[in-house]
Amino acid sequence: MIVGTVKEIKNHEYRVGLTPESVHELAAHGHDVLVETGAGEGIGASDADYERAGATLLPTAAEIFARAEMIVKVKEPQKAERAMLRPGQILYTYLHLAPDPEQTRDLIASGATCIAYETVTDSSGGLPLLKPMSQVAGRMSIQAGATALEKAHGGRGVLLGGVPGVLPAKVTVIGGGVVGFNAAQMAAGLGADVTILDRSPEVLEKLGTYFEARAKTRFSNRANLAECVAQADLVIGAVLIPGAAAPKLVSAAMLKTMKKGAVLVDVAIDQGGCFETSRATTHAAPTYVVDGVVHYCVANMPGAVARTSTYALNNVTLPHALRIADLGWKEALRRDPHLLAGLNIWDGKVTYEAVARDLGLEFVPAASALT
Incomplete structure (x- = not known):
């Protein structure tokens, strides 16, 4: 199979779909790998590194899209990239379609076979291709929140861990999954006063056993959530419904109860965000203020x-990429129901139920693509 990876063009996106080591593995399996010139610059991988690994370098993304049978990316294809997709071509990347009707329409129109990292499952019901980026985002959310809390960045001027004689910041983490756990780990490690909310008694029990006195747990209902948000200096939104739009748990009314200069970090923004006042920002302009609260x-x-992110991601995405390239996408998905769960769009049809439901589109079961 001819496999291609291109330089990411989303604002301040420096990851790349394939590392030189991943290229080497694909080449060892007999596949031709096309890499756009400069694609690995953001991770310190030179064009020479890719050539030594067995890749063919091409100067433009257009040439990669024109020749490759499978495109391996990191972020959802931007508008210019979607216009280059063709019927039958395989797109293997993060998509996050539920809050993005424009992208969904373009992918439907392209006729491409679109496999989304974030909905591939495993035998324990987890999301293994989403997990490493959730770990990174959870940990980064505390770094980002701590910076935003600084007065120079619009925050309250509060140090997360406080100092002797001065109370630490109150951190509320909404959601006790992978993102929430990693955020709580970082916040507790810095000495913050951490509370984690979740609706699953089993999750709360595990969190309580792990953190003991270093973090508090509370059942997530409206009253508890409202109380914790009002008291918090920093709120981390870490809620996920696989493939679907995130629920709006923190309302605009709740925002008005918060301290001026408090900070919200919405890690669920890829799925539309879990704060009513959330809108996507970029690394170039990461924050904005609503009712005195930094978002x-x-x-x-x-x-x-x-x-860090690229290598963590390739560790989990490469095995599936190899199977798709070795067997063809239909046979790979036929043999692996967990990979089949990643099929979101095929032949102009939406094959992931939550995406179809959230966008009001017709749903066609993914298994129908295999017959």
Whole structure:
């Protein structure tokens, strides 16, 4: 198979779909790998590194899209990239379609076979291709929140861990999954006063056992959520419904109860955000203020630590990329129901139920693509 990867063009996105090591693995399996010139600059991988790994370098993304049978990316294709997709071509990347009707329409029109990292499952019900970026984003959310809390960045001027004789910042983490756990780990490690909210008694029990006295847990209902948000210096939105738009848990009315200069970090922004007042921002302009509350809603947070993120991502995406290239996408998905769960769009049809439901589109079961 001819596999291609291009330089990401989303604002301040420095990750790349394939590392030189991943290229080497694909080439060892007999596949031709096309890499856009300069694609690896953001992770410190030179064109020479890719050539030594067995890649063919091409100067433009257009040439990659024209020749490759499968495109491996990191972020959802931007408008110019979507225009270059063709019927039958495989797109293997993060998509986050539920809050993005324009992208969904373009991918439907392209006729491409679109496999989304974020909905591929595993035998334990987890999302293994989303997990490493959730780990990165969870940890980064505390770094970003701590910076935004600084007075020079519009915050309250509060140090997360405080100092002897001065109370630490109150951090509320909404959601106890991978993002929330990693955010709480970082915040507790810095000495903050951390509270984690979740609706699952099993999750709360695990969190309580792990953190013991270093973090508090509370069941997430409207009253508890409102109380914790009002008291917080920093709120981390870490809610996920696989493939679907995130629920708006923090309302505009709740925002008015918060302290002036408090900070919201919405890690769920890729799926539309879990704060009513959220809108996607970029690393170039990461924050804005509503009712005196600083909002950090960068939609590609892990792109800021591109080398760590790219290698963590390739560790989990490469095995599936190899199977798709070795077997063809239909046979690979037929053999692996967890990879089949990643099929979001095929032959102009939406094959992921949550996306179809949230966007009011017809749903066609993914299994129908295999018959």
